[in-house]
Amino acid sequence: MTVRWGLIGASTIAREWVIGAIRATGGEVVTVLSSDERRAKDYALENDIGSSSTDMAELLDSADIDAVYISTTNELHRDQCVAAAKAGKHVLCEKPLALSLEDAHAMVAAARKAGTVLATNHHLRNASSHVVMRDAIAAGKIGKPLSARVFHAVYLPSHLQGWRLDKPSAGGGVILDITVHDADTLRFVLGRNPVEVVAFAQSGGMGKHGLEDAVMGVMRFEDDILAQFHDGFTTRFAETGFEVHGTEGSLVARNVMTQRSVGTVMLHNADGEQALKLGTRNLYEAGLESFHAAIAGKGRPSASGEDGVWSLATGLAVIEAARTGRAINIETGL
Secondary structure: OOOEEEEEOOOHHHHHHHHHHHHHOOOEEEEEEOOOHHHHHHHHHHOOOOEEEOOHHHHHHOOOOOEEEEOOOHHHHHHHHHHHHHOOOEEEEOOOOOOOHHHHHHHHHHHHHHOOOEEEOOHHHHOHHHHHHHHHHHOOOOOOEEEEEEEEEOEOOHHHOHHHHHOHHHOOOHHHHHHHHHHHHHHHHHOOOEEEEEEEEEOOOOOOOOOOOEEEEEEEEHHHEEEEEEEEOEOOOOOOEEEEEEOOEEEEEEOOOOOOOOOEEEEEEOOEEEEOOOOOOOHHHHHHHHHHHHHOOOOOOOOEHHHHHHHHHHHHHHHHHHHHOOOEEOOOOO
């Protein structure tokens, strides 16, 4: 079955990653929607998409659309997702799902009621590096996990800065953009849920109107695992990494918090050090393949709507912890 897609949002991430992944996994991009008619038409032409629209109802009413990819600014996700579910469309939504847990729950509930698939576009859990780390932990290769460390401070390129740095109402700032990815990847790799967090946020000069552009903190996961994280938009020359340390060994990954299938994972234990074998599958293609399979009733998407609720709840707790200076419990309401 060819899944026919409508793009809600003429976005950079769709152009650079998702359109190609849809096509590579057997899907067809039928139309793109933007509030700006000229942008929609130009985007369709530049990306070989057959039609464009500025009318959400028209797109959702079309019998030629099976699924939608929502990559608009964060404050728009809830209403667009709920409308799509009511129209019987499957939804792949960018993270964070919404700006509040109430809205995220409404999105999950709408998809459940309609019997449609809702997935969150958490691409990092599709990386071979994170899959092999998860599998090594599950196989007991490092013994009992005790702690983790994620460093995901990058430099936000100029063409992506915009609303992420100057529009609080759209859910800008580094926490809802990057820390939610850390939370999801940690949940995936550790196989445990976060329970509380402490954090400090920073305004290093890029963020406007009080929006944070860097954050550091510590999450406590189930089984008393501590996970340190550092996220930023302002760090030009740092590498990214992910480490998990246990009673019998450590996993040390470098340059893996990225959209590309790159980086290394080393296993350190009493036998010495070993480079774990990694695949090269495109992260977004892996995610779209699982999404298409879920639509066909074969399994679940790589990151579900409920996974998106977990990452949002963690991000909101980080914001509250940084604002208040207190440890904040992470509660999803699921």
